[in-house]
Amino acid sequence: MPAKKPLFQIDNLHVNVESREIVKGLSLKVGRGEVHAIMGPNASGKSTLANAIMGHPRYTVTKGRVLFKGEDITALGPDEKARRGLFLAFQYPMAIPGVTMVNFLRSALRAVRGSDVPVREFRTMLKETMAKLKIDEDFARRYVNDGFSGGEMKRAEVLQMGILQPDMAILDETDSGLDIDALRTVSEGISSLMNEDRGMLVITHYQRILNYVPPDFVHVLFDGRIIKSGGRELAQELEAEGYERITGVVSEVAS
Amino acid sequence: MTDRKAIEIAEDGYKWGFHDEAKYLFRTEKGLSRKVVQEIAGIKEEPEWMREMRLRALEVFESKPMPAWGPDLSAVNLDEMYYYARASDRAERDWGDVPDYIRRTFDRLGIPEAERKFLAGVGAQYDSETVYHNIRQELSKQGVIFVDMDTAVREYPDLVRRYFGTIVPPGDNKFSALNSAVWSGGSFIYVPEGARVDVPLQAYFRINAENIGQFERTLIIAEPGSFVHYIEGCTAPIYTSNSLHAAVVEVIVKKGARVRYSTVQNWSTNVYNLVTKRSVAYEDAVIEWVDGNLGSKVTMKYPAIYLMEPGARGEVLSLSFAGRGQHQDAGAKAVHAAPYTNSVITSKSISKDGGRASYRGLVKAYRGAKGIRSSVRCDALLLDEDSRSDTYPTMEIDERDVTISHEASVSKVSEEQLFYLRSRGIDEQEATKMIVNGFVEPVVKELPMEYAVELNRLIELQLEGAIG
Numbered sequence: 001m002p003a004k005k006p007l008f009q010i011d012n013l014h015v016n017v018e019s020r021e022i023v024k025g026l027s028l029k030v031g032r033g034e035v036h037a038i039m040g041p042n043a044s045g046k047s048t049l050a051n052a053i054m055g056h057p058r059y060t061v062t063k064g065r066v067l068f069k070g071e072d073i074t075a076l077g078p079d080e081k082a083r084r085g086l087f088l089a090f091q092y093p094m095a096i097p098g099v100t101m102v103n104f105l106r107s108a109l110r111a112v113r114g115s116d117v118p119v120r121e122f123r124t125m126l127k128e129t130m131a132k133l134k135i136d137e138d139f140a141r142r143y144v145n146d147g148f149s150g151g152e153m154k155r156a157e158v159l160q161m162g163i164l165q166p167d168m169a170i171l172d173e174t175d176s177g178l179d180i181d182a183l184r185t186v187s188e189g190i191s192s193l194m195n196e197d198r199g200m201l202v203i204t205h206y207q208r209i210l211n212y213v214p215p216d217f218v219h220v221l222f223d224g225r226i227i228k229s230g231g232r233e234l235a236q237e238l239e240a241e242g243y244e245r246i247t248g249v250v251s252e253v254a255s
Numbered sequence: 256m257t258d259r260k261a262i263e264i265a266e267d268g269y270k271w272g273f274h275d276e277a278k279y280l281f282r283t284e285k286g287l288s289r290k291v292v293q294e295i296a297g298i299k300e301e302p303e304w305m306r307e308m309r310l311r312a313l314e315v316f317e318s319k320p321m322p323a324w325g326p327d328l329s330a331v332n333l334d335e336m337y338y339y340a341r342a343s344d345r346a347e348r349d350w351g352d353v354p355d356y357i358r359r360t361f362d363r364l365g366i367p368e369a370e371r372k373f374l375a376g377v378g379a380q381y382d383s384e385t386v387y388h389n390i391r392q393e394l395s396k397q398g399v400i401f402v403d404m405d406t407a408v409r410e411y412p413d414l415v416r417r418y419f420g421t422i423v424p425p426g427d428n429k430f431s432a433l434n435s436a437v438w439s440g441g442s443f444i445y446v447p448e449g450a451r452v453d454v455p456l457q458a459y460f461r462i463n464a465e466n467i468g469q470f471e472r473t474l475i476i477a478e479p480g481s482f483v484h485y486i487e488g489c490t491a492p493i494y495t496s497n498s499l500h501a502a503v504v505e506v507i508v509k510k511g512a513r514v515r516y517s518t519v520q521n522w523s524t525n526v527y528n529l530v531t532k533r534s535v536a537y538e539d540a541v542i543e544w545v546d547g548n549l550g551s552k553v554t555m556k557y558p559a560i561y562l563m564e565p566g567a568r569g570e571v572l573s574l575s576f577a578g579r580g581q582h583q584d585a586g587a588k589a590v591h592a593a594p595y596t597n598s599v600i601t602s603k604s605i606s607k608d609g610g611r612a613s614y615r616g617l618v619k620a621y622r623g624a625k626g627i628r629s630s631v632r633c634d635a636l637l638l639d640e641d642s643r644s645d646t647y648p649t650m651e652i653d654e655r656d657v658t659i660s661h662e663a664s665v666s667k668v669s670e671e672q673l674f675y676l677r678s679r680g681i682d683e684q685e686a687t688k689m690i691v692n693g694f695v696e697p698v699v700k701e702l703p704m705e706y707a708v709e710l711n712r713l714i715e716l717q718l719e720g721a722i723g
Contacts, residue, residue: 082680094675098693111680
């Protein structure tokens, strides 16, 4: 039996930011139905990886490629990637003053679907997704991320994910800045969007989100490379003992 | 159907670039002289005081130099202009009586439809005379007067004589003098004490003939405790030589009254739009100017609020869009002549394809105007490297006990915002539109729905050319 093509694959990726290399040869495969976690200390390259995958213009892929559903998407624009079913939940989402959430979500859904969405269908969808994430209805009338609290921004990211229903989602520290109750609501929302056809890459500093979104694989990112991979127990190990035990060895070698 | 074609192929997407072969019943000779002014007064069979005012204004006009402190006006050739033209010989009240070719023009502008929907009255100015004017009966019953200015001079001479030229005297500036000498048409609105006009009153101005100056004159008087919202839209067809629009608007807001004056200006890009708009507000009165400037070659417009008694408030909310070859010099003046008065000025501008948008403003507080508050906020959005934005704020504050703030920002459509929207599947052009529409939202949301939609659509048309 031939090996099934992974849903999402990163192949020896190198990323520069302002001519400094931040991601230094990273490879990863996410199969359908799999949740992968990338954990790592600050400044290990987590957010650079997420932004580069999505195609941020200031992050340059110097080497390697990203495959999605078997196709090389490395050089595609972010909008094209999104239309193919890729999603990034931002660590720091941008405010778009004057544009309401409801208009934004409707435009995004129309773009991703490639056709207009009937108003009634959209309303129902929005209402249900918002209820699931315990978001007030008047939230839809507010301007995108404009004056949102940290927690509201994260809920708004997951709300977008719930509306767009991506096949592959990358979550960049979606758990940061959330209190315990908000973490539970947001995590459960994320978890409910997972199914056997989809994949997820959860980027986090802490393992607490992984209690709600249990990963099949955990990778430790340090200095732009994955230095260790394992099962869920690796996350617990990191939580109990800190990053230094694993990264310390590498630091010594590097310095 | 050939007309339709002309609209579609009009230069830089200017939809209103058609023109009718109008049959002018009368047109004065080229250029400006005592004779031309006398003729205008004669045709209108005006009372002596108005004729004298016109002639005095002409002298003021001739004595004043062209203003040199702002945009370049050197291409304005005042000797090549026609100052008066008339296409229809009487004001019409019934849409069915308006001549066919004029009606076609208005049909294209969607006026009757707009009126059917929610407008209380329509005054549509075709070149110099108002050809269509309608006002619903309930307004008449309230004692509200909404007529063109020529009619007002005939039918309400005492009211007109009492207020005309008191807020913007002919000597105020060169173009207010010009307007006072050759004015024709415009709206006259009188709202009696306590009357509240719930739906906006609308006038639509349009320049049709080539080299025609349009000099309408608008006067609004809101008696104590009354309310009215007046809204005007402007549009002109494209011709190769330059046209001039020099209007004067005077608004008087008495104790506890409120007036909102909204304008969506979309002149074609060969029009010099030089307008003097001024209002006075008395005790606890409120004046609001909402001003959208999209078209024209040069616009110079600084709606002014004079706060004359305690508790008066004024607000100017302006939006301008400067595209290729356009200079939008817009702003506001707030004059605090009494204590405990408030002013808020918000200016938003967008420049693209080398267009230039300037904010020019004045905040003045007289000695003794204690406890006043004034806040000015100017935001400029540049869509490319070639475009330009300037601010020229002036403060003349002769009182210590005041609260005054001024904030200005210049931004570009940010890479981060674009990336964020694009990461949700929205393409770059659509994403730019969303950001621009969001930027202007604070102004657009103040307009009635139909105008808001139209303004957004006009902005999109302008943007499509830019991003293409």
